[in-house]
Amino acid sequence: MPEIKFDPEVCVNCETVDCLMKCQYIEFACISDAKAEKLKINAGEKSRVLNECLTCYACQEYCPYSNNPFYLLVERQEEKGILPAPKPVVEEQLRMMSPKGRITQQKVRSPVVNMCAFPMLAGCIRGKLFEGASVISGNDMFCNIMWLHFAKNSVIRERVPKMIDNIMSFYLTDSKIDEMVCFHDECYGTYTSVADAFGISVPFKPVHLFDYINRRLDELSDRIKPINEKIAYQRPCSNRLSPETDKILDEIFIKIGAERVPRKHDRENALCCGGVPRAQQRDELADELVEKNISDMISSGAKYCVFNCPFCMATLGQEVAEHGLMPILVSDLVLTALGE
């Protein structure tokens, strides 16, 4: 299996070390301190960064040279046997999310929406927004990107090609469809950024949910009733793998009359929802993150807290609701604006 795509020379010549200097969770005394750690990581040496990393994916976005700093970090963690979360916790997850072989050939038609391992959210695919959509989901098309949080690149390498094969042979090939809407940023990230970095070939065109929604909104523009509300957006970690889509989200919000209030912890400074730190046994840190995040949302005057990640929503939804904000997925917010 090919190595992670990265050029060590780029890091040697880098002057800003954005990947580490911009990190919200690890402190560095100065740029040269950060650089020293980055070169250790690149060389496969011990570095405290490998132990302290929260696995928030942000450095993938921070690096101006697309030199895959996060994927490389995870690679080194696995090589060195560094576990971000306790072994039994990871093992159970690996088993829970393993492919189950519970998949049958089915004719599908465009748009094909991949719900990944969230079949319980199939109800989100409704109304004119998703008219005619075929929904596919289940462990047998789980994108497997979550193993980046648990130092298991090997599992990604092993399972992702199988998932792609499932998608093609059970659904897309026979129905002669060559593109697939990824409901979740994670899936989109897998079939674009991760696939590219890991050298996995993807025979279909992944479509980001925002792209799809944005297009549909133009087609359904006469049905939009602007919601005229302030919203706080909880940007998921996986959106860092496709940062260009954040601008498309801005367009969507404008079209539906949702004001994405500028707040401290949005866009580049988005905060981890706290779910993964809890798996890393860092509950007090998770509490801090949640507190900072929600105070920020409240002081921005937002009425809704908009999520694009079911896991963020499961982790934060109740907390957010208790503080008087209504938790809602991007797709559901759009459906509201369409009166559906």
Add this chain to the structure above:
Amino acid sequence: MLHEEILHRCFRCGYCKMPSNYIDLNCPAYLAFRFETYSPGGRMWLLRAWLDGKIQPSKRFAEIMFSCTSCGNCTEHCPFPDFKNLLLEAFTAGREAFLDGGLVPAGVRDYLTRMQLHGNPYGLPAKKRADWAEGAEIATFADQDYLFFAGDAGSYDTRGQEIARSAAKLLAKAGISFGILTGDENSDGNDVRASGETSLFEELAKKNTVLFNKINVKKIITLSPHSFNSFKKDYPKLGGNYQVFHYTQVLAFNMGKLKFRENPDPVLATYHDPCYLGRHNLDYYSPRMMLSAVPGLKVAEMDRNKQNALCCGGGGGNFFTDVLSSGNESPARSRVREAKATGATVMAVSCPLCAIMLEDAVKSEGLADDLRVMEVSEIINDRIM
């Protein structure tokens, strides 16, 4: 026997005896008799034992089988998703086997005989079915929007007739277009089916469907949730495909058409969910919506409400066969005590069988001065102009 393969899977955990909040017992037969044999789990094990030759049918076994009112509390609360929805059918199949074997309580035998001979459980002439409407100026069904089906109690029981007139009057006030039949129809057969007398039920149903189809009935409003259940769930496979409504479902969204008197007396009521509108057909809201539109009326819920409602004891034919009354405690009396405990002075019902059962219980409990059982349409008719 239908569903005999599930009988041994019952763990006799007893969740079927209680409501989901465990506040009291909630299986009417178990409440009445208190032996484990009269609980749903008891019936499951006894039927299995019979099939295995370990016990023989007897008078008592028959009483155990026919004491079940098919209220559905067991289905609602059984923790085993694989077979909870088959329990009532299994009990019905058990009863059918008893009927085939000829071992039935006298009350059941008489009930079914009357049904067979007269098409109704009162043994009264069919032509008298529309007597309830005398003087009420209700047209015969021709081409109105709905057929209004009064059912057996509504047609023949004095109190039931009052309720039928009340519901019809309210429907008319709300501008609903309906007509009635005048004696060519027979019982809906719901409780005959629940008793296990399948072929008689099919006979009754077929007679009705032939008639309804002949006169081009498309939509039916029923007075009784029992009729509602049968027409909705069982008639389609017997050739009767109609849009079926309980009358409260039609009125729930039409309350705006009624004009209420000003300065009404405040009243605290409690609502008793009938099994065949509530648990069996999942409508806990239509009657409540009607009540919430009544100025001056507040509703206090009983501890056992909605899917936890305690059956009045009238289902499964027990209204006529009276098997439960040979038990020690009457579910209806337990229910009216519960209603009184809410502080309500009115106990609202939306089923004529519930009305009659609970009124009798109010009398037996000596609560006639404190609690009045009123059908929902009666409550509203009382307060509109």
Add this chain to the structure above:
Amino acid sequence: MNDFIRQLAEITGPGFVSGEPEERYLYSMDQGTMSPVEPDAVVMPGSTEEVRQILRLANKHKVPVVPMGGGLVLSGLTRALHGGIILDMKRMNRILQVNPKSRYAVVEGGASEGMLQAYLKKHHPELKHSMPDAPPIATLAGNICIHGSGHLSVLGGFHSDMLTGMEVVLPTGDVVRSGSCSVSTDWFARAPLPDLSGLFLGWSGTTGVVTKLGIRLFPSYAHNDMLIFVCEDADLMPDIISRLTGTQVAEDMTPWMTPKPEWARGFLHINISYGAHSKKELTFKRNLLQASVKKYADQKIAGFLPMPPSEKSRFLKIPSPDLVKFADLRKGGGFEYVGAIMAIEHFAEAYRAGLQIARTYNVSYSMGARIIGAGHAMMFFYAYAFNRADPEDIKRAQHALEATNIAALEIGGIPWKSELPAQKQIIDKMDPGTFNLMNKIRSVLDPNHIMNPGNWEK
């Protein structure tokens, strides 16, 4: 016997006695693997006075009497081994009194766990009682008399530890009280008097019929949460349990080890429940629990499972319906378990014995434990599901249960609510002085040997 039944009917009313084949069949067995034995009749008393009269009558005619609560003991202790009558106590189901200032309740002998929980939720929401995972119709008296445990057992010990007094009808028909209620109108404790409750706790109904009991209540919390700890190494469990209980903030701790679902196979989990009056307090307690086992988290060999709040609600439901669902694992409505009360340091041994037995007898199993008090003991259970329509399956479960009882005793544990064969094994191991005293006491209390005879005999 017909004459006897007629006399019983005069005491309770005819609707509450039956010698009919249906009742005799159904009451001859419970849901476990013990073979059926029919009683001659089933009688349902409605008051202490009726119980008294029934026992006097039974004593006069030397008819055996078997008291029965919910009938959910699973080990066949409510079978009429020598015939006679079964006393189904569930008509006596009233909640008699709740004292919120001294936090106790007084209930009748047939009062159910579920009804007390509902009563408290409605009338005293600031109070709760410890509930076993049994279905809600299980009786408080039955569970306490077999030394049951439940969702507040880390907080308060065995359910028998939470008893504050009793009213009992002796086999001879005398009505006695034990605890403060024998002197005072208050039922606050068994202390400081000679503790006669001990004559009725753990005796499998062979010394009398409990008609009233006082039980401790505990404060309910506005905020409740739970954690699940997971590790792979059974040898670490005693230390983990010791550390977690050492914080003294949990109300319940239940390790569980089950091969299904597949992802759980081979892992040892501990469910830890706790509550607090404020969110701050709740977080504080969580931090204490997590800090206590930090050493293992730091080594990455064990840790807490991350769980979104929506997943936790099913674990916070009391009683949990999950337990009962195990009965249908083999699509056969049967399960029985050995609950071996033992010292905590035997955890790994107990666990490995269970795995070995499951392999040997090819049975569907589930293992777990309930920690008692501040880590004073545990009730380690081995549950086996079986299909009651398949005699071979029942036999396999029976053999597994026998082997489990033997293994538990070898480890130094003692099976609770032990079925007949296990009783004999326990007696074999028992100090002869202890067994002699048991027999002496029974001969005093039950000279005609009518109370649930056949139990606790050599």
